[in-house]
Amino acid sequence: QKKQRKPCIFLPHLVASLEQVEQSYIMIKPDGVQRGLVGDIISRFEKKGFKLIGLKIFQCPKELAEEHYKDLQSKPFFPKLIEYITSGPVVCMAWEGVGVVASARKLIGATNPLQAEPGTIRGDLAVQTGRNVVHGSDSPENGKREIALWFEEGELVPWTPVQEPWLRE
Numbered sequence: 812q813k814k815q816r817k818p819c820i821f822l823p824h825l826v827a828s829l830e831q832v833e834q835s836y837i838m839i840k841p842d843g844v845q846r847g848l849v850g851d852i853i854s855r856f857e858k859k860g861f862k863l864i865g866l867k868i869f870q871c872p873k874e875l876a877e878e879h880y881k882d883l884q885s886k887p888f889f890p891k892l893i894e895y896i897t898s899g900p901v902v903c904m905a906w907e908g909v910g911v912v913a914s915a916r917k918l919i920g921a922t923n924p925l926q927a928e929p930g931t932i933r934g935d936l937a938v939q940t941g942r943n944v945v946h947g948s949d950s951p952e953n954g955k956r957e958i959a960l961w962f963e964e965g966e967l968v969p970w971t972p973v974q975e976p977w978l979r980e
């Protein structure tokens with residue numbers, strides 16, 4: 812028996828409401844904290860229009876750094892990366908918004924700061940891959956995974972910014 816196919820109608824006015832709110836785990840690495848860049852970095856995400864729902868300064872234990880970067884375990888730079896991330900306090904942030912994951916990666920810039928575009932965090936504020944100041948999740952799935960890894964449930968705060976209607980129609 813032949814299945815009845817419904818006509819596929821593209822409804823542009825519905826697309827906006829289908830846009831997914833995502834969360835990204837953004838972390839200011841120990842060099843960013845030591846160099847006094849915390850305010851500048853937070854400000855870029857804040858001014859862009861994303862919503863901060865989690866924030867803390869934190870001394871990362873070795874096991875957590877290893878879990879966070881487990882996909883890079885086989886890389887030759889892995890031990891130095893763990894040493895770097897645990898070398899001083901980091902600032903952990905959870906940011907929320909439509910398209911925040913990809914947009915945050917653009918605001919952060921390329922992994923190698925010498926190749927990062929001017930105007931990006933790494934392009935403006937860093938010179939070496941091993942001291943590239945900030946981390947940002949590379950997919951919405953990893954955003955969720957990393958926020959669950961670095962934050963306790965009660966540390967995340969849902970809220971509605973008053974500027975919301977001025978950011979999105």
Ligand code: ADP
Nearest residue numbers: 883888892921922940941942943945946947949
């Ligand atoms: P990104 O942080 O841009 O997503 P990766 O996931 O590839 O980049 O790497 C994670 C982190 O590991 C980088 O931000 C950087 O701190 C470190 N790293 C990556 N490649 C190197 C390298 N070749 N030498 C030293 N550190 C590296």
